[in-house]
Amino acid sequence: MTPLIEVRGLRFRYEDGTAALNGIDFRLDPGETVAVFGANGSGKTTFVLHLNGLLAGEGTVKVCGLLVEKKNLAAIRRKVGIVFQDSDSQLFMPSVLEDVAFGLLNQGMDRAAAIARAHAALETVGMSAAAGRAPYHLSAGEKKRVAIAGIVAMEPDVLVLDEPTANLDPPGQRSLADLVARLPQAKILVTHDTPFALALCKRAVFFQAGLISADGTVEELVSRFDWDFTLGPSKLSR
DSSP states (O other): OOOSEEEEEEEEEOTTSOEEEEEEEEEEOTTOEEEEEEOTTSSHHHHHHTTTTSSOOEEEEEETTEEOSGGGHHHHHHHEEEEOSOGGGTOOSSSHHHHHHHHHHHTTOOHHHHHHHHHHHHHHTTOGGGTTSOGGGSOHHHHHHHHHHHHHTTOOSEEEEESTTTTOOHHHHHHHHHHHHHOOSEEEEEOSOHHHHHHHOSEEEEEETTEEEEEEEHHHHHHHTTOOOOSSSOOOOO
16 A cells, blocks of 8 residues: 655754654555644654645655655645644634635636535534624634634645644534544644544554654554643543
8 A cells, every 4th residue: 555655764953953743654555534632842743844845954854755855845735635633824804704714726727626625525524604803703613613724725635733623622522523524635634632532533553762662553652651641521422
């Protein structure tokens, strides 16, 4: 099976000299949903920012067989969509519909086609009724759904969600888990929320000091690292 993402020997050092990644090997196969655990500062977000070329370190990163390098970035960014922890960083247009269509228009898609696909993406995430609303009027959970819609509209092969349950109440967490489970893409979930990971993932990796120190089932890693954290008192079931 050809992996969707294949990372070998990835190293990255910030300009101040801080070593963030110290030799990452990782593989994501079609259909997988993988949780990424680890303490703050362990390299998780730095790692995922390499998957569509927002950062560039030493080593190799391949997406759908394409090497992540300058000449391939446009294609790579159509294949890997990242939903950031802070939804406000992705929502900046006057209306929800314009926000969801923005990436498509930026790629040169015809406006009518982009608007049609944006409407379809909003329907997928259950936010069709909000198409004409201003994003800043939305709740945290609604903003998250719209941010996901903007990525889904691009039809990527891989979805990366960075701390997706941050700032969501328990009903919002459960609703988001249901939505993410329905999306067909392979997924990487950077999260501290153990119930959320248990609801969606069979496999997890654990980051420590810029390395993946363990790769196994979610249950194995939760037990091994005593990683039983919840962003609120939700109880999610697989």
